[in-house]
Amino acid sequence: ALPSLPHLLKRCSALMSFTLQQQGWHEYESRYWQDLPQLYQSLQSSRFSLRHLSLTFDDWNVRQDAMNPTPVFFGPLSDFLRLETVCMRWGNLLQFTEDGTMKPVAPLWQLLPCSLNHLLIDHCLLQCSSALYTELTTLITQCPMHIPSLRKLYLRFASREQDPSTSADGIRAKIMAPDPATHDRLLALRPDFDSLNVDFRIFQGDENVPFGPEYYIRKKWPCGY
Numbered sequence: 001a002l003p004s005l006p007h008l009l010k011r012c013s014a015l016m017s018f019t020l021q022q023q024g025w026h027e028y029e030s031r032y033w034q035d036l037p038q039l040y041q042s043l044q045s046s047r048f049s050l051r052h053l054s055l056t057f058d059d060w061n062v063r064q065d066a067m068n069p070t071p072v073f074f075g076p077l078s079d080f081l082r083l084e085t086v087c088m089r090w091g092n093l094l095q096f097t098e099d100g101t102m103k104p105v106a107p108l109w110q111l112l113p114c115s116l117n118h119l120l121i122d123h124c125l126l127q128c129s130s131a132l133y134t135e136l137t138t139l140i141t142q143c144p145m146h147i148p149s150l151r152k153l154y155l156r157f158a159s160r161e162q163d164p165s166t167s168a169d170g171i172r173a174k175i176m177a178p179d180p181a182t183h184d185r186l187l188a189l190r191p192d193f194d195s196l197n198v199d200f201r202i203f204q205g206d207e208n209v210p211f212g213p214e215y216y217i218r219k220k221w222p223c224g225y
Contacts, residue, residue, distance in 0.1 A: 002034065005034065005039070005042075006035070006038050006039060006041070006042040007042070008042075009039065009042035009043055009045065009046070010042045010045050011045075012045065012046055013045045013046060013049075014046060014049045015043070015045075015046035015049060015050055016046075016049055016050060016051050016052065017050070017051060017052040017053075018043065018046075018050065018052070018053055018054070019052075019053075019054040019055075020034065020039070020054070020055050020056075021054070021056055021057060021058065022034070022056075022057040022058070023057065023058050036055065036072050036073075036074045036075075036092060037072070037073070037074070037075060039055075039074070040074050040075035041075075043080075044079070047079050047080045047081065048081055048082065049082060050080050050082065050083055051082055051083060051084045051085065052083075052084065052085040053077070053080070053083060053085065053086050053087070053088070054085075054086075054087040054088070055074060055087070055088050055089070055092060056087060056088065056089055056122050056123070057089075059123060059158055059159045059160070059205065060159055060160075061160075062158075062159070062160060063160045063161070063162045063175065064123065064125060064158045064160065064161055064162065065100075065125070065127060065161065065162040065163075065164045066099075066100030066101045066102055066125060066127045066128060066164065067100045067101075067164070068162075069091065070091075071091035071092070071096050071100065071101045072091065072092055073092065073094065073095035073096070074088065074092045074093070076106075076110075076111045077111055077112055077113050077116075078110065078111055078112060078113050078114075079113075080113050080115075081113060081115060082113075082115050083113045083115055083116060084115060084116060084117045084118065084149075085116075085117060085118045086112075086116060086118070086119050086120070087120040087122060087211065088120075088121065088122065089121075089122050089123040090121055090122070090123055090124045090125065090128065090132070091123065093108070093111070093121060094106070094108060094111065094135075100128075101125065101127075101128050101131070102127070102128055102130075102131050103131065104131060104135065107135060107138050107139075107142075108135040108136075108138070108139055109138060109139050109142040109143070109146050109147060110146075112146075112147055113147075114146060114147055114148065114149070115149055116147055116149060116150055117149050117150065117151050117152065118150075118151065118152040118154075118211065119150065119152065119153050119154070120152075120154045120155075120156065120209060120211050121153075121154070121155050121156070122156050123156070123157075123158045123205075124155050124156065124157045124158065125157070125158055125161055126157065126161055126176050126178075126179050126182055127161070127164065127176075129179075129182045129185070129186070132155070132186070133185060133186060133189075136153075136186070136189055137189065139153075140189065140192045140193065140196065143196050143198070144196065150196070150198050151197065151198060151199060152198065152199045152201075152211070153193060153198055153199070153200050153201075154200075154201050154202075154203065154209055154211055155186065155201070155202045155203065156202075156203040156204070156205060156207065156209055157178065157202075157203070157204055157205055158205050159204075159205030159206055160175055160205070161175065161176040162175065162176070163175070163176045178204055183202060186202055187202060
């Protein structure tokens with residue numbers, strides 16, 4: 001659980017890169033998860049130096065929906081004045097109302113730093129595609145003024161997504177398949193991003209994403225014990 005991690009981060013006043021990758025979410029393991037708002041407060045000591053931030057988990061065995069894992073807002077990234085690269089889950093990148101990850105409280109563009117170059121929104125959900133589409137269309141209009149340095153915007157959908165409309169004895173069972181209509185609707189935004197000189201791509205959960213500079217720390221730990 002790395003209980004001393006927030007204390008360590010507070011003592012790092014010039015951190016340039018921070019990557020946290022946790023293994024898949026299970027209800028009985030949730031107590032081992034890091035407190036993301038606490039990490040956010042600890043990283044404030046590096047908000048003038050941090051350039052690369054990655055917070056995600058390995059989702060190969062995780063069945064997600066709009067409510068599970070519970071969406072936890074990390075914090076507004078606009079406070080980090082030199083942040084260039086961000087990789088973060090949809091459920092942690094924005095603050096949402098109590099209706100799961102369907103209704104953001106504040107638009108995405110307000111939460112991003114003006115220094116941002118590369119953004120990967122990981123673990124996107126088909127159930128939330130309407131909200132995702134709205135955020136992206138708004139981002140297109142606000143990009144030239146508020147995020148002028150953005151050059152890459154990548155989306156990756158969750159590997160396994162539960163359909164909340166199907167249940168048996170309280171257990172959700174149906175796994176949603178990729179939806180070509182959703183993919184095409186989002187991909188139709190590419191010309192708008194092209195006009196802003198932004199490379200816009202969409203990936204499925206089992207695809208590797210060529211993202212971030214070469215020195216961006218990526219350590220792949222083996223599964224299991």
